[in-house]
Amino acid sequence: MTGIWSLPLLSLRCIHVWQRNLLVWRKLALASMVGNLADPMLYMLGFGYGLGRMMPDAFGGTGYIAFLAAGTVCSSTMMSASFEAMYSGFSRMHVQKTWEAIMNAPLDLDDVVAGEMLWAASKSLLSGCAVLLVAAALGLCASSLSMWVIPVILITGLAFGGLGLIMTALSPSYDFFVYYFTLVITPMMLMSGVFFPIDQLPAGLQAVTGLLPLSHAVALVRPLMSGHLPAQAWLHLCVLALYAIIGFYCALALTRRRLLK
Amino acid sequence: MTHLQVRALRKSYGANTVVDGIDLDLAPGECFGLLGPNGAGKTTTLRLCLGLTAPDSGDINVLGMRLPAEARRARARIGVVPQMDNLDPDFTVRENLQVYGRYFDLSAQEVAARIPALLEFAGLANRGDDNIRALSGGMKRRLTLARALINDPDLIFLDEPTTGLDPQARHLIWQRLRQLLAQGKTIFLTTHFMDEAERLCGRLAVMDHGRMIASGSPRELVDRHIEPQVVEVFGDSAENWARDHGAQLAERCESAGETVFCYVHDATHLIDDLAARPELRYVHRPANLEDVFLRLTGRDLRD
Incomplete structure (x- = not known):
């Protein structure tokens, strides 16, 4: 514990934190599922079929709905991980002092932050997979390659869980998260190829998309769902993994500064 | 053998020295009270003794373990009642104990075996399935105390354990703490209620501006200082x-x-x-x- 930037001490103890959150979630599962899923589904189906009908030839065989389904898998993964890491994480850290109670037991803050990040990723795995399942039921998954979307969802969830926990560590109150959604999440969604191809963006913006984790998730998920192997798959996976690792490290350091002073 | 030994402990935040060179010794089975006005450094002292923050200098030895290096191992044998209740509001009374037991790597069976006695101790034997939100302030405090005992600790830290409670609830907590002392537990409590300190503690220290300004039994303090x-x-x-x-x-x-x-x-x-x-x-x-x-x-x- 010398300095906030000392390397994380990872252990399986973080599972206890994950289990605690799972137990709470199980109590509220139904309401939480409906709330998490209704929104992305409605947008996907509404815009997918509605807009899709207006541009029958722009998106090839399965049309705009298939294009949007792949984007929605990624964006709802991002949303779910971010919400969990920020709003729910902040409740547990700051409002309910759950983390404080856990740290009075033989767990370290490192275990707590790791457990929270795994939990945020787990919840986003559920959201992402639910969208994937609906897409499959609508015949929008071209082949069994779509199964590989599941690990991509997980690593995307870890990346956004880490970023969300950074915001939580910095946040004075819930209101703070609105900035992150308005200034980071929403622009990222518009620039990452969720709703329309990246090549429709102005050239200047296209250069930036390579930095956005969501664009790498989309670059993996869309080909997998339409039955192709993604180009440069390792590059995209590495970017997502880097976001997850660096995000975790920064979140831990900032939370240490906040709670262990 | 001491359960807690602190030497020349210092901690400051910027220019503000919160703990300014204190020494402490707690013998097994004693109840030690740390008194002081708000901002005297009591809570920081507790956090240092739990390894939740690193001292600028000085030594902390808890149950034979050096802190903060061995803090996790030490906390496995410590119980903590924090100043603010931090029970899990989404869980029932029983679930709060179950989940907390897991943090100590206790098996579900071990925890299940301990829960009836802990609920009895907390006077919540019939409330196991109640929601936390349905409990009064006194009940929550007693549950927090029961939760701190889930690992059968040797040393218990209590940070202002009865602040905000009515007299009936306070007396019940005191009774329970005396029961724990009779079982041989070592207790370290902070308080600014003098009657609490006088009733429970064999030994007291008064802290102000990060320093220990007096210590002794309640009687000795009165005889010596006034x-x-x-x-x-x-x-x-x-x-x-x-x-x-x-x-x-x-x-x-x-x-x-x-x-x-x-x-x-x-x-x-x-x-x-x-x-x-x-x-x-x-x-x-x-x-x-x-x-x-x-x-x-x-x-x-x-x-």
Whole structure:
């Protein structure tokens, strides 16, 4: 514990934190599922079929709905991980002092932050997979390659869980998260190829998309769902993994500064 | 053998020295009370003793383990009752204990076996399936205490355990703490309730501005730091009386608002004088810990 930037001490103890959150979630599962899923589904189906009908030839065989389904898998993964890491994480850290109670037991803050990040990723795995399942039921998954979307969802969830926990560590109150959604999440969604191809963006913006984790998730998920192997798959996976690792490290350091002073 | 040994402990935040070179020793089975006004450094001292923050310098040894290096191993044998309740509001009473037990790597069976006795201890035997939100403040505090015992700790830290409770609830907590002492547990509590300290603690230390300014048994502190008798005088003219008469009759007079506190070894002359003045009301009582506390830390408000 010398300095906030000392390397994380990872252990399986973080599972206890994950289990605690799972137990709470199980109590509220139904309401939480409906709330998490209704929104992305409605947008996907509404815009997918509605807009899709207006541009029958722009998106090839399965049309705009298939294009949007792949984007929605990624964006709802991002949303779910971010919400969990920020709003729910902040409740547990700051409002309910759950983390404080856990740290009075033989767990370290490192275990707590790791457990929270795994939990945020787990919840986003559920959201992402639910969208994937609906897409499959609508015949929008071209082949069994779509199964590989599941690990991509997980690593995307870890990346956004880490970023969300950074915001939580910095946040004075819930209101703070609105900035992150308005200034980071929403622009990222518009620039990452969720709703329309990246090549429709102005050239200047296209250069930036390579930095956005969501664009790498989309670059993996869309080909997998339409039955192709993604180009440069390792590059995209590495970017997502880097976001997850660096995000975790920064979140831990900032939370240490906040709670262990 | 001590359960807690602290030497030359220092911690500052920027220019603000919160813990300024304190020493502590807790023998097994004793109840030690740390007194001090708000901001004296009590909670920081506790956090240091739990390894939740690193000291700038000094040594901390808890149950034979060095902190903060071995903090996790030490916390496995410690119970903590924090100042603010941090029970899990989404869980029932029983689930709170179950989940907390897991943090200590206890198996579900072990925890299940301990829960009935803990619920009994907390006076919540019939409330196991109740939601936390349905509990009163006193019940929550008792559950927090029961939760701190889930790992059968040797040493228990309590940070202002009865702040915000009504007298009935406080007395019940005190009774439970005495039960724990009878079982041989070591207790370290912080408080600013003098009656709490007087009733529970064999040994006390008064902390202010990060330093230990006095320590000893409650009786020793009173004997050492203050005159044995106190006469409190009330009334509009109390201050004038103190200036003209009280000051000559008492060893020391302090005024606070409309009350004058006169400290004496023998109150006879003082009482005789006051008996002739019907406009002044007075109370004559033996000196207590609160008098010591105010003497040592002053009467100014601390925020």
